[in-house]
Amino acid sequence: MSEELERFLKGTSTNRVDALTERKALEASLVTEIQRLMVVILRPESDGSEALPQMLRVKEAQLKQVRSDIALLSVPRTASNDQA
Numbered sequence: 001m002s003e004e005l006e007r008f009l010k011g012t013s014t015n016r017v018d019a020l021t022e023r024k025a026l027e028a029s030l031v032t033e034i035q036r037l038m039v040v041i042l043r044p045e046s047d048g049s050e051a052l053p054q055m056l057r058v059k060e061a062q063l064k065q066v067r068s069d070i071a072l073l074s075v076p077r078t079a080s081n082d083q084a
Contacts, residue, residue, distance in 0.1 A: 020073040023066055030063040 037056045040046055 016073060016077070020070065023070045023073060027063065027066045027070060030059055030066060034059050034063065 037052060041052045046052055
């Protein structure tokens with residue numbers, strides 16, 4: 001779990017909602033970046049570039065983490081979670 005998300009989870013429920021909103025916006029941004037990278041990678045003039053696939057792997061890893069954060073934030077809080 002990212003450090004930023006951990007800070008939000010320790011805060012109030014308003015912070016939890018803010019964190020979820022922020023993570024969903026970041027997810028949308030990452031999806032757009034990944035789609036743009038895919039278009040560039042598929043262009044014939046990008047043939048042989050090692051940087052583009054590396055950038056794609058980084059963005060995909062970030063997206064995976066953000067989606068994991070979203071899943072955690074989407075779980076309803078229980079009394080035991082509120083004490084954490």
